[in-house]
Amino acid sequence: RKEVEQDPGPFNVPEGATVAFNCTYSNSASQSFFWYRQDCRKEPKLLMSVYSSGNEDGRFTAQLNRASQYISLLIRDSKLSDSATYLCVVNPTYSGGYQKVTFGTGTKLQVIP
Amino acid sequence: NAGVTQTPKFQVLKTGQSMTLQCAQDMNHEYMSWYRQDPGMGLRLIHYSVGAGITDQGEVPNGYNVSRSTTEDFPLRLLSAAPSQTSVYFCASGRAGVNTGELFFGEGSRLTVL
Numbered sequence: 001r002k003e004v005e006q007d008p009g010p011f012n013v014p015e016g017a018t019v020a021f022n023c024t025y026s027n028s029a030s031q032s033f034f035w036y037r038q039d040c041r042k043e044p045k046l047l048m049s050v051y052s053s054g055n056e057d058g059r060f061t062a063q064l065n066r067a068s069q070y071i072s073l074l075i076r077d078s079k080l081s082d083s084a085t086y087l088c089v090v091n092p093t094y095s096g097g098y099q100k101v102t103f104g105t106g107t108k109l110q111v112i113p
Numbered sequence: 114n115a116g117v118t119q120t121p122k123f124q125v126l127k128t129g130q131s132m133t134l135q136c137a138q139d140m141n142h143e144y145m146s147w148y149r150q151d152p153g154m155g156l157r158l159i160h161y162s163v164g165a166g167i168t169d170q171g172e173v174p175n176g177y178n179v180s181r182s183t184t185e186d187f188p189l190r191l192l193s194a195a196p197s198q199t200s201v202y203f204c205a206s207g208r209a210g211v212n213t214g215e216l217f218f219g220e221g222s223r224l225t226v227l
Contacts, residue, residue, distance in 0.1 A: 008153070034214045043203055043218035044156070087156070091214035100171060101146065101207075101214050105155030 003027060004090050006104035014112050017078050021107045023088030024070040033071045034089040035062055038106065044087055047073075078111045085109070115139045119204050119219030126194040126226045134189040134222050136204030143209035145187040146216070149173065149200040156203065162187055163209050194226045 005024045013019045025033075033050035048055055050062040050071045061074040071090075075082055085106040120135045138145065146161035148171075158171025162181040176198060178190040187206075191198060201223050205216040 032214050043220055044216075045218070046215055049215065089214045089216075100158060100161060100169075101144075101205075101216060102158065103148070103156040105153070 003102045004088060004104040006088055006107050008105055008107060010108040010110050012110045012112055013078050015078055015080060017111075018074065018076045019078055019109065020072055020074045021086055021088075021109075022070050022072050023090075023104050024068075025090040026069070027090065028066075028069060030090045032091040033062075033064055034091070035060075035071075035073050036087040036089060036103075038085045038087060040084075044103075047086070075109075078109075080111050080113060083109055083111045117204055117206050117217050117219040119202075119222050121222060122220065123223050124225070126191075126224065128194060128196060128226060130194050132191050132194065134191075134202055134204070134224075136187045136189065136206075136219060137185050138187075138206040138217070139185065140206060140217065141184060142206035142217075143184070144213050144216075145181065145204065145206045146171070147177070147179065147187070147189045148203045148205065149198075150203060150221075151200050159189065159202075191224075194224075196226045198224065199226045200224060 035047045036044040037047045038044040050064050055062045059076045063072045085108045087106045088104040117138045143164045147159040148156040150156050157173045160179040162168045168179050201221050203221050204219040207216040
């Protein structure tokens with residue numbers, strides 16, 4: 001099983017719609033989680049962290065479900081400018097203290113006028 | 114604010130040539146890493162470092178070398194380029210610890226191997 005899995009999409013949604021993506025992870029010891037946004041041919045940029053209690057930033061809400069080992073990203077009132085690929089990041093801690101940051105393959109969102 | 118600077122942005126190599134992709138950050142981050150991104154494959158970790166003198170392999174280390182002699186710099190060396198190494202390469206840095214996943218990326222280096 002891959003460490004981090006995402007549905008690649010694409011998710012095609014009309015402007016104003018609500019859309020949600022999930023990201024599952026395999027390492028139950030994972031401690032921190034993040035969502036990134038990547039525009040076409042650009043570098044990924046941090047969108048938001050995912051806390052145990054959830055995290056909301058404007059139209060974006062991130063949730064963590066430790067029991068089922070997944071994180072989610074909800075986008076309300078979708079804008080054309082939200083069209084991008086959304087990557088999840090899971091940060092496990094290894095016994096040696098070294099930490100590898102693993103990215104999911106990303107979910108592509110296309111918001112349609 | 115410079116952040117993470119990668120050079121070169123574009124490079125064309127012939128099979129068998131060697132080269133170094135440079136990465137520098139000015140945020141005093143302990144953690145630095147190199148990823149390659151291919152269509153449909155997402156970001157795959159090549160090598161990473163948690164501080165000067167400390168490096169480790171990621172998922173796809175074969176054909177690449179790294180070193181970390183200073184906090185600021187983390188160069189990626191291609192020893193003998195192969196067409197399979199045609200890709201977009203991203204360098205990223207962040208703080209070590211629980212929040213290591215908060216990474217800052219360079220703009221990427223687009224490498225073509227003929």
